[in-house]
Amino acid sequence: MRKITVTPMTSHETIRFAAEELVRYLNAMGNAATLSSRGDGILIGEYDTLGLDSSINHPLDDEVYIDIQESKGKISGPHPRSVLFSVYRYLTECGCRFLHPTSNGEKIPIAAAPMDCSIKERPSYRYRSISLEGASSIGNLLDLIDWLPKVGLNSYHTQLKDGFTFFERWYSHKMNPYKEAEPIDLPTATQYMQELTVEIKKRDLIYQAMGHGWTCEPFAINGLGWDSVELNLPDETMQYLAMVQGKRQVWRNIPVNTNACYSNPEARSQIVQFVADYSAENPEIDLLHFWLGDDLNNYCECDNCAKYQPSDWYVMMLNELDEILTKRNNPVKIVFLMFYELLWPPVHERIGNPERFILLFAPVSLDYTKPFKVTKELPPLSEFRLNNIIEAHGVEQNVAYYQAWKNIFSGDSFVYTYHFMTTGWEKDLAGYHLAKVLHQDIREFGKLGLTGVNSCQSQRVFFPTGLGMTVYARTLWNDRLEFEEISNRYFEEAYPGYGVAVEAFIASLSSKFDPVYVQMEVPRVDEAAAQRFEEIPAYIDTFIPVITKNLNHHDPAVRTNWRHLYIYSLLMKKCAVMFQSIALGQQERVKQELWPDFIQTFFEYEDVLYHVFDIEWFAKRFKSMQVDGNKHFVNYE
Template sequence: MQITLQTLSTTLNYAKIELSSYLASLSIPSLELEKIDISIKTDKNITKVKDELLDDAFKIDIANGKGEIIGNNDRSSLLAVYHFLYRIGFRFLTPVKEDEIIPEISSLQRLTLSESHIYPFRHRGICIEGASSLENILATVEWMPKLGYNCFFSQFKLPFTFMERWYKHQNNPHLKPEEFSLDTAAEYTEKIFKEIKKRDMLLHTVGHGWTANAAGFPALGWDTQSTDGEADSSFFAMINGKIELFHGVPTNTNLCYSNKKVIDKLADLVLDYAINNREADYVHFWLADAFNNICECENCENESLSDQYVTILNRIDEKLSENDLTTHIVFLLYQELLWPPIREKLRNPNRFTLMFAPISRTFEESYPEDTENKAIPEFKKNHISLPVNIEENLNFLFAWQKKFNEDSFVYDYPLGRAHYGDFGYYHISKILFNDIMKLPALGLNGYISCQELRCFSPNSLPNYVMGYALSGLCNDFETFVTDYYRGFYGAFYEEAMAYLKELSSLSHPDYFNNKGDRVSKPINADFICILEVLNGFLPTLDKVKSSGGFTVHWELLAFHNSYLNRLVKALIKLSSGDFNRAKELFTDFATFIQENELKFQPYLDVYRLIDISTNYTGFKSI
């Protein structure tokens, strides 16, 4: 086998290793394998794109194992390798290596493909949430380009809190907490960034924490902290005449953004970070992660937060430009920042990327076919309500686009909370697909999913659909999904597919995500029906097991059935108003998934499922 490189680079060499390894796993005789002759190249001129470093395209011309793979940058060449493997029958179902499907290919004639492709969206990524080990994160980074993703967002300066949750085994008293320090987090983060850059993926960083850092806090997560020590409380926003941390959480606390010292401190922090983290392609600059806590001092009283935000963004751009830094800055449409600025504008728009984050949206429905551009509600400082329905959320985006119509993407949350309420994962996958299909009409250039990295129970369909839809390779949802189920569940895939679709049809993602009343007769009736569906599927599980087809994916489906049986019983009581019994049943459910976490660790984030169930669904308050 001869796999050659036009030029040597870390990413192209990795692409060569990957292609050689996967082709060697086929059933092609050794003498035939030796006839394979494929060249991997980069050529920025293979097609016209807006930015050859940020936008991806490739050309594949291979016949009978001979030919070339050309990307317009190193990342695109690697993506093209995986695309070729997908077209000849490989399937990369989850980040777990053992879940890959190797096709039955025994002749070089099958190694044939002629295709050119331009990826329709610049931004195709995942942002870390939940609880993850280093191995979980590295496996995700390895998996992502196989599905066409091109960027990873680590959040905070160090993704400390997301790893600490796992190593300390928060929300699971059945596992012994492990040692985990800032030094360990820094070491692991360096390894993660190295693997991202080995694949030439675009690296997004920070977002949360700038305001806390400016006031002297480390900002590693959302923990409450004391103002003792080196913290500068004079930077805090004044609210109702008081200057203090907002509910004790630095990450959630806004500052006095009319204070020139605050503006310069924030800009200097971003500059320092960009200088010392040149591998970061996109640095996110966000304000506090809570709303209705904006400064009311006499200098801020009549200022809009978005105008103050743009002032700070312009100062950041000045400092980066003075130091010849080309770092992209991502600014956020979120909470009060959904309202566009009144008088200020970004002076160097090419520096910036707009990120629309409709965190309060419903996931019962997708973006509409036709959206009417309506006026947004009046802004009332420290008395806002967040929009819920899709149209309300989009009206804020449209208002901002009148001020800034450059590069942008949506940062959305279907796999952050709401997915736990879709018990079959079919509904949330369809929402994802439909949302992505609507992005061009909304003027958005991609999608980054804020999500758990272990969200594959009952399966990985949502992330699978997301990756290929953003890549322009999943255009017929039903056909694509059927192919996925066939690969994931094998000979009995039709039974699994029908069962999961029925679960989805009765599910209520918004209810799980704390939207609507906790006591509801219609929802209660659906939960009762779900319990019947779960019990009705048990004979199918027995049939598959007796047939010898009980793969790890069917074992996962059986585990999913078992824990849903417990959870749904608790939900039936919760939605009927029997809170005491609901609490007892929820405890039984939590204990069950805690005791089984290690067995299904790559697939289910026990920390996050319990966290959402208690803090959003309502089991904590009972």
């Protein structure tokens, strides 16, 4: 047993936490590690504290620094967050693996002495983030935030002010027949968000907050989520809302989807003042997202608003917000969103202080069965027609809009993606093809000058495997890695001795459950597809003996992975029968018999899969698509 001392060189919360984490894992590996205040052993601190030079030019850029010889040396970085990354990177070099959130997803080598190690390395992308979506408990989110820095992800985005809808989706257990609804109210959701903030800042992660809601909250209308609500608003409030089809209204009774009358100076003033005050009240927020209403074709049509495009009014508000923040010496960065109507850049207005702002490119209409790759000349922008637009289609059209914005905005930009929106299963039931597309997409984003990715997704997308999230984290850190290198390594670490076999099994199922068919890009009734689906159960049966052989593996993390694969195999046999019936046109049988049996079986395993898969959100999305036949899922209750 090797005795090791670890010295945090400052009292900063994250530096102290990094040192404690190093001690905790070293001890779990069979060493005798202790915290020290004597300045000996392994020193943990920022570059300036340890007398190291930094070449980092941007305050949000990361770098890991490790120089350990014979259990002594320095673990450092340009700021506390990077120091924590360096600690986890060192533990990874020592053999630790962080396959999915919670301790059951961690492989810790026993009786392993710390390695000699020398690394100085920067990630490929500045922003490496996850955005809150789906259905989650507070435990799920705390586990995820704990996992992020272990794999080099540096940011978390909470998206809505109170996060109520994300918690309510989980605690209501609306689709699970085996669980009783648990009460959840707005104060509890607010408390949960405060707990998340504490853990985010404890790790010095880049905290991104808000997005939709600014067009309703300033007028005392709660923007809790995307559910339809009945409201009886006074005239003094209604005057500020967008006039659509001759009526000022809450758009489809969904506050966060509602735009305001942006030509009204008082409406703009109330919005930007509310945003500025919110930032002042929440100084822990690093990147504050200021978006307009969700949905499309819902902007104000009054005579004054119709004079300019929505993006002109948007930029006008951004400049008004910057003016207030500048007067207050508030350094917060404002993230503004380009999607739907806001894909068209402004005609008259320009952002006055680009350093304040970050452009968020959200190509929401992409087909995720295909890589994000420009293969032909960019088309001209289509003509803007107020409340009569069509979503951008294809990579080239989306990129054309992005380039048009970049022609007038010189600031930073990153992309908002939806690869794992819901759980990713509505695109690829095994996840292998989707992970490969994701890897290619991240590489392409960099070629366009995008400096990072914020993934709008379910928080639990580690079933049947964690390949997709591993690819996401590793490619954002090092986009020079080939997909095969990441995938081969992941499967061998998750299923030691059987990595090649499991990877082949997952890749095959990804192909057999054709992602193009699953994503409803081809006709539903297809005899050839029905034949392919009919063959899947027998194929799965050939691999079941390999799985059952490993269900009692000595390593708890590996044992958990095999158990998940076993449950997945049982579910996919049922799922294959369901898709076979869809392909044969037996939709009534699917609706009345096969879907209820499949999803009931899924929920029977929810306590086992709780940490790795969002069954509640998947069930809602998948039923809408595959059972009800709605290709374009809309979350309206």
